[in-house]
Amino acid sequence: MSAFNKQELLNIANLSALKLEDSEMIQFEQQIKAILAYVDQLQTVPLSDNISRVRNVNIFRDDVAVKIDTTAILAQAPEVDENYFTVPKILDEK
């Protein structure tokens, strides 16, 4: 089941927005292989229909717009321009 390899690690690192150093690549590949080998015990468990279904109910509230003071929120931002969050440009010029 777990044919986990370097290519898969690169793929999930990409999905995770994580850049891994070479040393991390080696360590994580080994560790995640071991982790998947452990959880693979679930693959052979027969699924039974004897299950419990939790009856969750939706909780509704009125959809009312509330005005909030944005000062405290914006004060946490690394960079702002008046009432906007500022981030680096999305596209590289190269």
Add this chain to the structure above:
Amino acid sequence: MNPFITIKELKAKLDKKEMSVPEVVTFYANRLKKYNEPLNCALEVFDDVVQNPPQGSGPLAGIPTLLKDNICQKGRTTSAGSKILSNYKAPYNSTAADRMNAAGAISLGRGNMDEFAMGGSGEFSAYGPTKNPWDTTRVPGGSSSGPGAAVAAGLVPFSLGTETGGSVRSPATWCNLVAMYPTYGHNSRYGVLAFTSSTDQVGPISRTVYDNAMIMSALSGVDKNDSTSLQIKPQDYTQGLDGKMPPGLKVGIIKDAVDAEGIDPEVRAAFDGAVDQLKKMGAAISYVELPNLKYGIALYFIISRAETASNLYRYDGSLYGKRDDNAATLMDMYLNTREHGFGKEVKRRILVGNYVLSAGHKDAYYNKAQHLRSMLRADFENTFKHVDVLISPTCPIFPWKINSLIDDPIAMWLADYFLVPNCIIGTPAISIPCGFSKTNLPIGFQFFGPRMSEQLLYKVAHAFQESTDYHTKTPKGYE
């Protein structure tokens, strides 16, 4: 004053005006400062609160506490033990903090923790490991490591932790304390930094069962800001704590608990002692099997990593927290910020989470785990048709030496064998002391109950505790 005083006793002293609130606050703040150096349990002590303690009223009026660093306290840094939030100041109060304020408790600071509550030992904080007051070469348990160690050393009378898969009961059992994971939704998650949203709960850590019931009573009740909170009214769980075991109580021993290969013989012996005590108190003991319990770790593992991957995607340097400034593009900013902001354990969990959720693997891992979760819940529900409560050791082993297992994640997680199953199905459990090793390390065991059985669990655990004196023992060197 005896620093290991219970909330109940301290409240009586305050009521009788034997001590004033500022005296109590100064007393504990000084202890927090004095012993933080060896223990590393507090990330901050709020000096302004110590200078001007609030004069609250309520059931916990004037009682100092420490809140885990992932529970938002307005205007305070809330870093979740991570570098990525080292500069984040909570713009609002969590409901847990609000309810503590409303009950009159006084938060003296922020407790150290495993980064984003990911860890069972306290070793994964970006601010250094917390030490166990019973043996400072060993881990205190986690992830609520600081809140646990602080209460154990008598630096605060109680603390609030959070638990996703054992994180209040683990430090409780390894530090000779009491902690409860309540029914999922019993306590509001509003303002608690999310890790595994389907199991995260706030849980009290205290010296005694009675104290724990006092704190839980103040935390409980529906919250309009958390739609997963249960539609329950606040209640007083100290009512009915008369020290008497309910007549004819049916107690089931989880068979795995006594048959497990990895269980330490001294833990086993202490657990057997607790069983004997329960028998003496009139409990009817039987053995029960939970066929799917053995899959608990694996399925908790898959579900919690999947939710981790989703919940932690938000930390990217855009809106709050640390941003890496050396990035030319938005993507580089995300990548650099996360690379430098997260520790190894958090990265490992995010990676595995995205793996089990990714195309081609989701059916085999995530969907399968969700189905098994329902099977495990059915196991517990069927068992509770025959017994009132279940018992097991809280941890099968003793706290390890700091750093000894740091690169062996699977060995660490197996310590959570009896901690994760009830969390994954959202049912309550309380851990209480039941003995010591020859080397004087605490041992705990736990009672599990069905959904919403908090009152019964407190009553049973309180009766047991009143008949024993393990909880009155304290670590040496903190007098």
